[in-house]
Amino acid sequence: MTAADLRDAILRHLAYELGTDPGHATLHDWRIALSLAVRDRLVDRWFAANSATRAAQPKRVYYLSMEFLIGRLLEDAIVNLRLEDQARGALADLGLELDAVVQNEPDAALGNGGLGRLAACFMESLATIGCPAFGYGIRYENGLFRQSFQDGRQVEEPEDWLSQFHAWEFERRDVSQEIRFGGEVTEKDGRAVWTGAEAVIAAAFDTPIIGWKGRWANTLRLWSAQPLHGFDLARFNRGEYAAAAEPEATARTISRVLYPDDTTGQGKELRLKQEYFFTAASLRDILRRFEEEGGALADLPKKAAIQLNDTHPAIAGPELVRLLHDERGMALDEAIATARGCLSYTNHTLMPEALERWSEDLMTRLLPRHMQLIERIDEVHAAEMPGRRVTLREHGEVKMGEIAFTMAHKVNGVSALHTDLMKETVFAELHRLHPDRIVNETNGVTPRRWVLSANPRLSRLITDVIGEGWVDDLEQLHQLEASLSDPGFLDAYAKAKRENKEEFADWLAAEQGVRVDPEALFDVQIKRIHEYKRQHLNILETVALWREIKANPGAGWVPRVKIFAGKAAPGYVFAKEIIHLINDVASVLNADPVTSPYLKVLFLPNYNVSLAERLIPAADLSEQISTAGKEASGTGNMKFALNGAPTIGTLDGANVEIRERVGARNFFLFGMTAAEVEARRAVPDHARLAIQADPRLGGALKAISQGAFSPKDRHRYRGVVANLTGQDYFLVCSDFTAYWDAQRRAEAAYADPEVWHRMAACNTARSGWFSSDRTIRGYMGDIWGTVPLVAE
Numbered sequence: 001m002t003a004a005d006l007r008d009a010i011l012r013h014l015a016y017e018l019g020t021d022p023g024h025a026t027l028h029d030w031r032i033a034l035s036l037a038v039r040d041r042l043v044d045r046w047f048a049a050n051s052a053t054r055a056a057q058p059k060r061v062y063y064l065s066m067e068f069l070i071g072r073l074l075e076d077a078i079v080n081l082r083l084e085d086q087a088r089g090a091l092a093d094l095g096l097e098l099d100a101v102v103q104n105e106p107d108a109a110l111g112n113g114g115l116g117r118l119a120a121c122f123m124e125s126l127a128t129i130g131c132p133a134f135g136y137g138i139r140y141e142n143g144l145f146r147q148s149f150q151d152g153r154q155v156e157e158p159e160d161w162l163s164q165f166h167a168w169e170f171e172r173r174d175v176s177q178e179i180r181f182g183g184e185v186t187e188k189d190g191r192a193v194w195t196g197a198e199a200v201i202a203a204a205f206d207t208p209i210i211g212w213k214g215r216w217a218n219t220l221r222l223w224s225a226q227p228l229h230g231f232d233l234a235r236f237n238r239g240e241y242a243a244a245a246e247p248e249a250t251a252r253t254i255s256r257v258l259y260p261d262d263t264t265g266q267g268k269e270l271r272l273k274q275e276y277f278f279t280a281a282s283l284r285d286i287l288r289r290f291e292e293e294g295g296a297l298a299d300l301p302k303k304a305a306i307q308l309n310d311t312h313p314a315i316a317g318p319e320l321v322r323l324l325h326d327e328r329g330m331a332l333d334e335a336i337a338t339a340r341g342c343l344s345y346t347n348h349t350l351m352p353e354a355l356e357r358w359s360e361d362l363m364t365r366l367l368p369r370h371m372q373l374i375e376r377i378d379e380v381h382a383a384e385m386p387g388r389r390v391t392l393r394e395h396g397e398v399k400m401g402e403i404a405f406t407m408a409h410k411v412n413g414v415s416a417l418h419t420d421l422m423k424e425t426v427f428a429e430l431h432r433l434h435p436d437r438i439v440n441e442t443n444g445v446t447p448r449r450w451v452l453s454a455n456p457r458l459s460r461l462i463t464d465v466i467g468e469g470w471v472d473d474l475e476q477l478h479q480l481e482a483s484l485s486d487p488g489f490l491d492a493y494a495k496a497k498r499e500n501k502e503e504f505a506d507w508l509a510a511e512q513g514v515r516v517d518p519e520a521l522f523d524v525q526i527k528r529i530h531e532y533k534r535q536h537l538n539i540l541e542t543v544a545l546w547r548e549i550k551a552n553p554g555a556g557w558v559p560r561v562k563i564f565a566g567k568a569a570p571g572y573v574f575a576k577e578i579i580h581l582i583n584d585v586a587s588v589l590n591a592d593p594v595t596s597p598y599l600k601v602l603f604l605p606n607y608n609v610s611l612a613e614r615l616i617p618a619a620d621l622s623e624q625i626s627t628a629g630k631e632a633s634g635t636g637n638m639k640f641a642l643n644g645a646p647t648i649g650t651l652d653g654a655n656v657e658i659r660e661r662v663g664a665r666n667f668f669l670f671g672m673t674a675a676e677v678e679a680r681r682a683v684p685d686h687a688r689l690a691i692q693a694d695p696r697l698g699g700a701l702k703a704i705s706q707g708a709f710s711p712k713d714r715h716r717y718r719g720v721v722a723n724l725t726g727q728d729y730f731l732v733c734s735d736f737t738a739y740w741d742a743q744r745r746a747e748a749a750y751a752d753p754e755v756w757h758r759m760a761a762c763n764t765a766r767s768g769w770f771s772s773d774r775t776i777r778g779y780m781g782d783i784w785g786t787v788p789l790v791a792e
């Protein structure tokens with residue numbers, strides 16, 4: 001396809017789909033026309049992959065996830081179909097700029113954070129590798145809320161990504177499932193029969209996901225909840241207008257909105273309904289496909305690998321048993337074994353409050369047959385495992401982690417450290433009973449989005465030096481190693497980073513009206529706001545540094561811009577106070593004429609995938625400072641390392657593996673290890689001791705508590721300070737001094753450009769292992785037993 005072909009296709013779509021002409025088209029119209037033109041190419045590749053799959057009838061992967069944080073899709077499609085030059089050319093002919101058109105697309109924020117973004121990277125890698133797969137999830141009408149600040153406080157507004165025409169999905173009116181809730185269980189001919197009282201329709205919407213070079217494409221199938229019987233005309237005719245629309249509204253509620261909580265959605269009936277809704281619809285779809293291909297039911301595990309992304313779809317265990325046993329008459333033991341042969345489960349957190357539990361009462365009310373089956377599964381498992389102490393229920397609650405573990409043939413953690421801790425803590429007893437079940441699959445990120453599209457300058461340089469094979473074989477970045485001592489290469493590397501920083505600074509000036517100096521060290525912490533991630537450790541160090549600079553402004557400080565971004569769960573009061581504090585500190589520091597040339601603080605609103613794509617290539621230093629043992633893996637850490645931002649971080653999650661690969665000299669390590677964290681918590685008054693030992697920390701806390709950043713409301717941060725000087729569960733105070741020292745080491749390295757750029761380039765050259773292609777190959781070999789197919 002030439003640029004002229006693409007231009008003609010764009011004009012055709014503009015006329016015949018959008019009904020407008022170039023003289024009247026808005027940027028939105030052009031974006032849709034370009035998307036449709038690109039989509040035509042994509043659909044051809046999608047059909048080819050689908051017909052290859054139909055012919056080969058291979059084992060397929062089914063990735064069940066409550067969240068797919070896919071972000072924008074147009075650029076992904078253009079890059080993977082290698083249409084970038086044509087698109088630029090075609091748009092230039094039409095007087096438009098590709099970047100502007102691409103950025104007109106709303107960000108599909110159907111996820112909270114790492115877990116949802118991982119699912120999106122996995123979908124792209126599955127397509128790149130050519131592994132036949134479906135993603136299954138929910139088509140939320142409203143994704144994660146839009147964040148803004150009012151007087152420094154987080155304000156949430158609904159995000160409506162679907163308010164504009166969405167070019168990437170196809171509604172499948174022929175594919176839908178009826179999903180029931182409640183009702184009762186009766187018996188007929190010795191079989192349990194569940195008649196749910198309330199029914200909704202799960203309607204399928206398919207989005208093609210294209211891999212690198214368009215070699216393969218898979219489907220992301222998202223379910224939308226629709227009423228079984230739409231509008232109640234009889235009621236309407238009686239004048240009951242609101243009541244007439246009610247069944248419709250109730251049904252649609254299920255897929256209305258993503259729960260904005262990234263640790264726990266516990267206890268909410270609607271959330272349990274969402275979980276069952278999409279899981280049940282997906283399993284029926286999987287069984288329908290299997291039965292159409294005509295296999296014997298016992299062979300289901302040879303044809304379907306069903307991956308549960310955390311426990312959110314864990315009801316898949318009991319539901320699959322129900323479909324096989326109740327509805328198809330398979331013996332219970334066999335149904336359990338067959339379901340287990342298909343299912344596997346990924347754990348993403350060890351934090352007790354994040355492990356899902358549902359009250360037995362709620363379960364019994366909504367899913368009475370599943371509650372019975374959970375009891376039966378528990379009995380069968382107990383019989384298999386004499387001496388077993390674990391149960392699936394406790395204190396009137398159902399434990400979804402235990403159900404997922406029991407019903408899975410493999411359970412995986414997401415980094416080496418996390419997997420080890422899983423074996424020692426949450427699943428210690430189950431691991432003893434099933435020592436081969438837990439495996440590790442360290443997370444990864446897709447290099448197509450996170451390097452090739454997000455960082456074109458770096459990508460061009462890499463390709464100039466080693467060719468373009470790295471894009472789908474990221475370990476080839478090791479070939480850069482030979483250039484690390486070549487001053488010419490390091491200059492070019494430094495130039496790419498510098499230009500990225502300038503571009504970011506220009507964007508910031510235009511969008512936020514803030515000027516930053518691209519010379520300064522860009523120190524970036526972007527992720528959900530959570531106590532364990534310790535944004536407050538970062539801001540405490542910022543306050544301490546500000547006080548030092550103020551006391552001695554002529555000491556040759558390295559100019560630094562601290563950049564924060566991230567959303568707090570709307571109900572997480574402490575996290576919202578941290579946001580408020582950072583914004584308050586930013587106001588005072590940025591207005592300080594003495595210190596602001598050296599230290600600025602920015603909190604960018606509404607962090608999302610697109611903002612990450614802009615920020616990461618411009619970052620110098622990557623903040624990965626969680627309390628050791630708390631961050632299961634992290635994936636932002638990998639994106640920064642690949643894009644040449646060394647980490648300042650703890651030995652937590654995948655940081656450990658990043659440091660092993662990039663080398664200890666190229667990583668600013670600080671803080672306690674997971675084992676030391678446990679020991680430190682046992683020290684009485686650990687926070688107070690740490691404060692006494694470091695006057696910088698004491699001074700910073702004092703400034704905050706005396707209202708230095710909230711002069712009109714001096715006690716605003718009383719709660720935050722009390723937490724830090726009191727229990728300090730996440731050991732902010734105890735790690736402060738080590739963090740301070742690591743920051744000074746980072747500064748000293750940054751002050752020597754030769755040292756710094758070599759360090760940054762080392763991070764790029766040695767991070768190729770963190771491709772999600774490698775992760776997916778791990779799942780294929782260790783868990784799914786699937787192999788790639790090739791399309792015509």
Ligand code: F55
Nearest residue numbers: 112114115262263264265348631632633634
């Ligand atoms: C969302 C909803 C609920 Cl109810 C619970 C958790 C979440 C969620 O978003 N979790 C999440 O993002 N976990 C993260 O998963 C990443 C991918 O494995 C890890 O890298 C990260 O460490 C972990 O916190």
